Amino acid sequence: MSELLIRNGFVFDPLQGIKGDRMDIGVKDGKIVETNALSSPKTIDAAGMTVMAGGVDIHSHVVGPKVNVGRLFRPEDKLFKSPHKSPTCNRMEMGCSVPSTFKTGYDYARMGYVFVNEAAMPPLHSPHVHEEIRDTPIIDNAAMPVFGNNWFTLEYLKNNEIENNAAYTAWLLRATRGFGLKVVNPGGSEAWGWGLNCANIHESVPYFDITPAEIVKGLIETNEYLGLPHSVHLHANNLGNPGNYVDTLESLKLAEGYAPKNDFGRDQVLHLTHLQFHSYGGDSWGNFESRAKDVMDYVNTRDNLTVDMGQVTLDETTTMTADGPFEHHLCSLNHLKWANVDVELETAAGVVPYIYSPKVKVCTIQWAVGLEIGLYAKDPMRTFITTDHPNAGPFTRYPQVITWLMSRAARDATMKTFKWLDRTIDATSIDGIDRELGLYEIAQMTRAGPAKALGISNTYGGLAPGMDADIAVYALNPEDMPSDPAMIEKAFARCALLVKDGIVTVRDGEVVAEPAKRTVWVDVKVPENAQVQRDIYEHFLRHYSVKLDNYSLFEEHLHNPRVIEVDTTQ
Amino acid sequence: MKTVTLTLTNPSELFIEGQNITPDNFAGRKAAEIAALDVWEGKQKSPLGKYFTVEGDGGATAEETKIVLRGDCTRVKRIGQQMTAGEIVIEGNADMYIGGWMKGGKIHVKGNVDSFCGIGMEGGELVVDGNAAHHLGSSPRGEWRGMQGGVIRVAGNAGNDTATFINGGTIVIGGDADIHISTHGEGGTVIVKGNAKGRVGGQMVKGDIYVYGTIENPLPGFSMVDEVEQEVDGETARFAHYIGDLGERHPTSKGKTVYANLYTKL
Numbered sequence: 074m075s076e077l078l079i080r081n082g083f084v085f086d087p088l089q090g091i092k093g094d095r096m097d098i099g100v101k102d103g104k105i106v107e108t109n110a111l112s113s114p115k116t117i118d119a120a121g122m123t124v125m126a127g128g129v130d131i132h133s134h135v136v137g138p139k140v141n142v143g144r145l146f147r148p149e150d151k152l153f154k155s156p157h158k159s160p161t162c163n164r165m166e167m168g169c170s171v172p173s174t175f176k177t178g179y180d181y182a183r184m185g186y187v188f189v190n191e192a193a194m195p196p197l198h199s200p201h202v203h204e205e206i207r208d209t210p211i212i213d214n215a216a217m218p219v220f221g222n223n224w225f226t227l228e229y230l231k232n233n234e235i236e237n238n239a240a241y242t243a244w245l246l247r248a249t250r251g252f253g254l255k256v257v258n259p260g261g262s263e264a265w266g267w268g269l270n271c272a273n274i275h276e277s278v279p280y281f282d283i284t285p286a287e288i289v290k291g292l293i294e295t296n297e298y299l300g301l302p303h304s305v306h307l308h309a310n311n312l313g314n315p316g317n318y319v320d321t322l323e324s325l326k327l328a329e330g331y332a333p334k335n336d337f338g339r340d341q342v343l344h345l346t347h348l349q350f351h352s353y354g355g356d357s358w359g360n361f362e363s364r365a366k367d368v369m370d371y372v373n374t375r376d377n378l379t380v381d382m383g384q385v386t387l388d389e390t391t392t393m394t395a396d397g398p399f400e401h402h403l404c405s406l407n408h409l410k411w412a413n414v415d416v417e418l419e420t421a422a423g424v425v426p427y428i429y430s431p432k433v434k435v436c437t438i439q440w441a442v443g444l445e446i447g448l449y450a451k452d453p454m455r456t457f458i459t460t461d462h463p464n465a466g467p468f469t470r471y472p473q474v475i476t477w478l479m480s481r482a483a484r485d486a487t488m489k490t491f492k493w494l495d496r497t498i499d500a501t502s503i504d505g506i507d508r509e510l511g512l513y514e515i516a517q518m519t520r521a522g523p524a525k526a527l528g529i530s531n532t533y534g535g536l537a538p539g540m541d542a543d544i545a546v547y548a549l550n551p552e553d554m555p556s557d558p559a560m561i562e563k564a565f566a567r568c569a570l571l572v573k574d575g576i577v578t579v580r581d582g583e584v585v586a587e588p589a590k591r592t593v594w595v596d597v598k599v600p601e602n603a604q605v606q607r608d609i610y611e612h613f614l615r616h617y618s619v620k621l622d623n624y625s626l627f628e629e630h631l632h633n634p635r636v637i638e639v640d641t642t643q
Numbered sequence: 644m645k646t647v648t649l650t651l652t653n654p655s656e657l658f659i660e661g662q663n664i665t666p667d668n669f670a671g672r673k674a675a676e677i678a679a680l681d682v683w684e685g686k687q688k689s690p691l692g693k694y695f696t697v698e699g700d701g702g703a704t705a706e707e708t709k710i711v712l713r714g715d716c717t718r719v720k721r722i723g724q725q726m727t728a729g730e731i732v733i734e735g736n737a738d739m740y741i742g743g744w745m746k747g748g749k750i751h752v753k754g755n756v757d758s759f760c761g762i763g764m765e766g767g768e769l770v771v772d773g774n775a776a777h778h779l780g781s782s783p784r785g786e787w788r789g790m791q792g793g794v795i796r797v798a799g800n801a802g803n804d805t806a807t808f809i810n811g812g813t814i815v816i817g818g819d820a821d822i823h824i825s826t827h828g829e830g831g832t833v834i835v836k837g838n839a840k841g842r843v844g845g846q847m848v849k850g851d852i853y854v855y856g857t858i859e860n861p862l863p864g865f866s867m868v869d870e871v872e873q874e875v876d877g878e879t880a881r882f883a884h885y886i887g888d889l890g891e892r893h894p895t896s897k898g899k900t901v902y903a904n905l906y907t908k909l
Binding site: 408409426 | 784786892
């Protein structure tokens with residue numbers, strides 16, 4: 074394979090502690106190598122530009138049934154918003170907040186991203202998830218099956234059978250070719266089957282008689298028992314409601330006393346996702362306020378936690394989550410269309426369009442809450458940039474989010490468009506924060522940090538020799554940063570160069586090649602467990618609508634796998 | 644005002660996507676430049692001049708530009724789509740999406756039009772001397788923000804699903820209307836001077852419908868409250884006044900619940 078030498082760029086690689094040094098990066102056979110290992114490389118001049126590893130997105134809904142429901146029931150999301158086919162791309166692109174698989178892959182690549190973790194895979198529908206992964210070009214994908222409302226999990230954890238739950242978890246990860254443990258509104262989505270919810274972490278799940286707190290603790294124990302690359306990935310209870318920061322703090326405190334146990338360099342035992350939706354004070358929409366500081370003060374003191382922002386981007390978007398009761402609640406607030414699905418023994422899902430308007434006070438407060446989370450973060454290696462795509466905004470707005478974090482002027486310019494600016498300032502502390510993040514911190518929050526938290530930092534998120542040659546070059550000179558924030562946004566929206574697996578994939582913001590993409594999954598070896606085998610057989614016989622033989626993913630659904638092996642039998 | 648005359652001399656085999664035929668696109672262009680604008684026939688892009696002969700130059704602005712289409716435009720779609728000002732006269736029939744997402748100006752069709760005409764309309768005037776097919780003044784598929792403003796007048800009959808999700812503006816149908824009028828409506832006015840087939844005002848939250856003739860299958864969600872005398876489209880008449888759709892959510896204003904109104908002529 075060809076050799077590349079990316080010369081003279083300002084390199085930001087937090088995994089190696091490189092803070093904008095002028096360096097050359099060598100690429101050989103799809104891997105990063107020492108520059109002296111190259112014989113006759115093709116040279117790319119990156120002088121005056123920023124060089125980072127390819128971006129890693131820890132939480133985004135890009136593939137699978139609920140994304141497709143969003144595509145199907147929002148044809149208006151494509152109307153007048155789909156670009157003409159790019160002459161340099163193989164496929165045409167469609168959609169805005171729920172883009173087609175092709176547009177998803179191309180747009181992530183244009184922003185310099187190479188790895189995207191699908192945040193919620195309903196296990197029963199894993200074939201659909203993997204078919205869409207195959208159809209999403211360029212970017213490597215992993216997908217996390219949801220466990221927080223799974224009947225097996227609830228039963229094992231109720232009886233405190235961690236070893237059995239671990240055996241079941243390992244079986245399900247293999248059956249779905251999943252990556253890690255996603256937990257969505259633990260207990261609440263199951264309660265939704267009864268038309269109920271678990272509004273706080275001590276409210277019991279009907280029939281199963283287990284609390285969300287017990288589910289989360291049990292899953293943390295399971296995760297560390299198995300030593301998986303990623304930690305438990307939690308969408309906490311009571312999302313989106315005024316005053317929910319109390320529940321969020323309680324959920325975060327569940328991780329106290331647990332230490333990570335894994336061989337993948339991961340330091341956290343709990344990742345709390347889209348924290349913005351969980352950091353609200355007040356007790357009604359009238360006195361709704363930000364409690365981001367209270368939550369981040371706690372997160373900052375705990376090394377075994379990571380979070381991502383879930384930044385509201387003030388766009389028209391499509392919310393979609395396995396938190397079924399929340400979507401019903403949202404539909405009763407905005408009266409727009411609503412889709413709802415129950416996935417047998419496993420989970421639920423809902424989809425509702427939503428408009429985050431700068432004219433609505435609640436929306437502008439939500440915008441401030443998200444940025445406060447990013448700006449109050451003491452350790453950017455544990456606080457990641459996301460928009461919970463597409464729930465708080467489309468992922469294509471990451472460049473805008475980065476710009477808000479990097480520039481007080483950009484935040485001020487946006488705030489000027491708010492109808493309820495004074496009330497937003499009163500209800501939040503955003504106006505008192507002058508902090509502006511630098512490129513090193515952005516590299517931590519968009520690549521190094523997420524890769525470390527996902528346990529894949531030996532392959533993704535850095536530029537050390539031996540790692541995948543995924544390199545993004547942005548037209549930003551750290552020694553001469555543009556005074557106009559719009560230029561920062563422009564640079565991050567369309568990278569000057571993206572190398573994926575050693576292949577020049579994006580040049581001057583245009584996709585010029587579509588290298589093979591991968592499906593990353595975790596294969597866990599556990600000792601044979603006859604009881605769990607029998608439980609699985611029984612449940613499928615009695616309760617599932619499909620036979621056990623037809624449930625596990627067939628090999629033909631799995632596209633270009635990259636397996637991370639975990640062996641607990643040693 | 645300057646007039647551009649398009650005469651269809653070389654009819655297409657497939658339907659033409661004519662969204663470039665608007666005063667906005669013609670303004671400031673000479674006849675030759677207009678003939679070079681893109682139209683799509685199926686997946687193939689061609690210049691407008693392949694199908695039409697173009698006479699006359701566009702005005703300086705859309706407002707000062709009038710377009711006259713001659714020949715059988717039964718296979719030409721999207722004329723006047725998203726136009727903001729100016730005037731279009733279609734001497735005969737036209738196909739779908741005429742005046743879709745129109746913001747201003749006037750379109751006069753002397754023949755019939757097909758479905759989806761005036762959808763997502765925000766302003767301006769669409770006049771059809773003949774009949775209109777389905778989804779007249781309706782919302783685009785999936786969209787909950789339907790017609791916002793403007794006027795649509797159809798002298799003949801209209802098909803199904805007129806004014807779905809209407810939010811504002813007025814639609815006047817001289818003849819009969821088929822099923823589904825103002826479904827999910829949250830404002831605006833629809834006047835049917837002939838008969839209506841049924842499902843009039845289903846799931847309607849707000850807005851008005853007038854039916855001069857009969858409604859073959861009225862919905863049970865509408866309940867008669869009184870008789871009123873009202874001036875409608877320039878003439879005064881007595882109407883039976885119904886409110887509904889009682890199965891749908893309704894907003895409150897000044898302590899009173901706001902219903903959609905259905906009036907049938909007595």
